Amino acid sequence: MTHDDRVAALAVVFGFSVGLGVATVAIPLLALTAGYDPASIGFLTAIAAATQLATRLRLPWLLGRFPDRTLIALSSVLMLLGFGLLAVTTALPAFVAAQLLQGAARGIFWTSSQAHAVRDQARPVQRLVDLNVAGNAGTLVGPALAGSLAALGLPIALAAAALGGAGAAVGSLMLRRLPPFDRRHSAGSVDLLGREGVDVACWASTVGGAWWSMIGSYVPVILVGAGIGPAAIGWLITGSEAAGTIALLALRTVATRWIGMAVRVGAVTAVAALVAVALAPQLLATYVVLLLIGGAASGTVTTMAPAMASLVAGPDEQGDALSLSGTFRAAALFGAPAAVGGLLSIVALSPALLILAATVGLPGLFVGRRRRPAVVD
Structure with a gap:
């Protein structure tokens, strides 16, 4: 991992994590404002978690067919699509679809980012620590940002989440392109x-x-x-x-x-x-x-x-x-x-x-x- 690639990777992780952090606060508040009860919000959260798990089960196949940079970009776009749906409508199908997209985005992003970080690295711990610290910073900033912006309006908070996802998508283009893993050797x-x-x-x-x-x-x-x-x-x-x-x-x-x-x-x-x-x-x-x-x-x-x-x-x-x-x-x-x-x-x-x-x-x-x-x- 070159210096430029490392900086780009950390920026991508931070942007994605800010988007997730904002969404952690903004999406439940949006659901409450739209009239959904706590049980429904819990159901929507479970959908995202189940989708993340199902997506992770397919990650070996994905990493064997697509470059990790491509998967990082895809996950950022999926997150953006979820925010876009909720910006248009708060109907139940939109919430369900948004949570499906969020779960898939999380499942793909984290493992793909880790895979990119450890490729050709003699000391993967340092790279993974850096990624996690950047991610933790984003998830700490995100909720605070969401709480502040929600006072101005939940659409503004969602827009901030979308900006984080967009930044991650753009930043992924700056990552070095590595070939998919050859699973025939696994x-x-x-x-x-x-x-x-x-x-x-x-x-x-x-x-x-x-x-x-x-x-x-x-x-x-x-x-x-x-x-x-x-x-x-x-x-x-x-x-x-x-x-x-x-x-x-x-x-x-x-x-x-x-x-x-x-x-x-x-x-x-x-x-x-x-x-x-x-x-x-x-x-x-x-x-x-x-x-x-x-x-x-x-x-x-x-x-x-x-x-x-x-x-x-x-x-x-x-x-x-x-x-x-x-x-x-x-x-x-x-x-x-x-x-x-x-x-x-x-x-x-x-x-x-x-x-x-x-x-x-x-x-x-x-x-x-x-x-x-x-x-x-």
Whole structure:
């Protein structure tokens, strides 16, 4: 990755993330203004998550047929189309179509961006850290921007989201063109999943996805039950995300031989933090510590797990390895809240979180025990 290509890649990720960050606030507000109830908004959010997961399942095929630069541009255009639909009408079919487009855009963009970053790189961790920091910056700026612009009108907020997507689409044209991955030289997704390093990365990605899905759903419910106000909850969530970013920056120059250890420790720590949140005494100071620790741990696996997968994959297997890691994360983001929601019909929230933590944590005892050498042609 040349200097110019790296700058362009970071700008593309930042623009796309700003668009997503604005949409995270603006689209639910637009739906409420249009008369949709909270249950309908939850349904629309689930559509986007399910579409993202389904799209990720097809990413190995896409990365084997199209340059990653093309897929990055495509995802940016898909996001723009979704915003365009909602600018024209707020009818239910438009909302459904917009969420389908948003989900597909997210699924394609992140893995394609990671694949572009690690191609021909001896130290992929630094490139992936830079991408994630740029993405985190965008998703932090986006909601604040949306809140400010929404006071002037939701169409203005949507226009800002569209500008972010347009910037990403234009910026993608400045990325260097790399050939698609030659999947004839790949062992395939199933065999890769059994390879030591890839299996650990997929498990850790599941843990990271479960943590962040709880941060965006049921952890705030626990905080409300502890008598913590909305403003404090907002700062706690922001602090957890910031801790993840700080952890990434601290690990940016970590030696390759320590990546596996960082991934395992991060995943185990995130599981332990989730257990502690479920069992902790209802004290603000306790939650501050736990969310900072969990955020740092989950931020670590968010970047280190894909890096670990790419390091044990051959040059033409990296797309498959990154897709696998991303698919497990997306599955957790979609499935963990649904699983906890189902458990709440038979147990209270704290036991439900403990069951979730055990479900995602226990596989860590078994992964990484088989050694299968990388297939590099």
